[in-house]
Amino acid sequence: RKKLKSTSKYIYQTLFLNGENSDIKICALGEEWNLHKIYLCQSGYFSSMFSGSWKESSMNVIELEIPDQNIDVEALQVAFGSLYRDDVLINPSRVVALLAAACMLQLDGLIQQCGETMKETITAQTVCGYYNSAGTYGLDSVKKKCLEWLLNNLMTHQSVGLFKELSINLMKQLISSSNLFVLQVEMDVYTALKKWMFLQLVPSWNGSFKQVLAEADAWFAERRREFGGDVAFLESAQGSAFVPVFAHLRLQYIISDLASARIVERDALLPSEWLSSVYKQQWFAMLRAEQDNDIGPQEINKEELEGNSMRCGRKLAKDGDYCWRWTGFNFGLDLLVTYTNRYIIFKRNTLNQPCSGSVSLQPRRSIAFRLRLASFDCSGKMICSRTTGYQILTLEKDQEQIVMNLDSRLLTFPLYICCNFLYTSPEKRADS
Known part of the structure; x- marks a missing residue:
């Protein structure tokens, strides 16, 4: 004897696919479905249609208007079918269309399942589409997850496709965040923005990502020749839309490195007032450190750390011993970072190791910092993470301090280390 089909499979096959004993026909997008009011009432959309004083409540054939372009016949088929079965297998490539159909039909369970699938x-291919759809259909938790993915992966998963898809508004949110996982230094954020702006302005360009920087530099150089020397690109009609994004670059950590400062001056993308005001701000910060005994932050000012901290990072490809410093002038504090035996150590180098710049000989220097550590799978999903939270660290000359001790179970390489630093105190206002 053949084994009897389970009840839910039987219901799905007999009532939904075969339409037996149907008491209502739904027509939409040129297709027809022979369905059952008692099943359709699980949908908020049909429940209110059948129970109210709508003319449809007594009709046997209903023509559905589908105003949403995202909804297609296949999505309606799965959405209607979900009313006749316990579980729905959602194909990620179809999830946005299905979410649109589920929202129209007010199928809360299916909406939630679409959200979980998203x-x-x-991935780099889905993140922008998911972010936009989550905004359209009110899935805040999906939107938040997409934003998190982009903050973690923007610098490591750059591609022509992703940069064309990233809107100005979304890029602004990423660049303004102190949680952006910056690989290397702030100058790398500027370089990424230059490539992104070029691809936004010339979306027809289709080379490999390795060629983008050279193409972007050539394209902006051509614009400079057109404008003459006095107008920065962001002050032009073409560039003005990008001002809100570039305004969130932390320029003080770009102009602290000579090679980077020269590139920014040469590119002439940024208004000259932006640069002159940050040069002035940094000059005063240096004078305070040199002549006013500013030994660095003494308390955690979260607002200052969120908005103005240096963002930098490093990828450790495999386990081993590493020692490095991030480039740029840091007011005489030469901070060496060491990873060894599952410890991360900060050292204030003064006289022990060679340093290319000037070194402060103050007995004590303080920094505010946060160190985050994470590893990701190949699609950019976080596997594990640790953070020190924001802290103040005071170091004497050549003193070293362990800032994190890692659990070996957490160690999955490559490992990404990301830091936020403040080397100087915020300037006291004249009236305080």
């Missing part, structure tokens, strides 16, 4: 399948 959160599990965020």
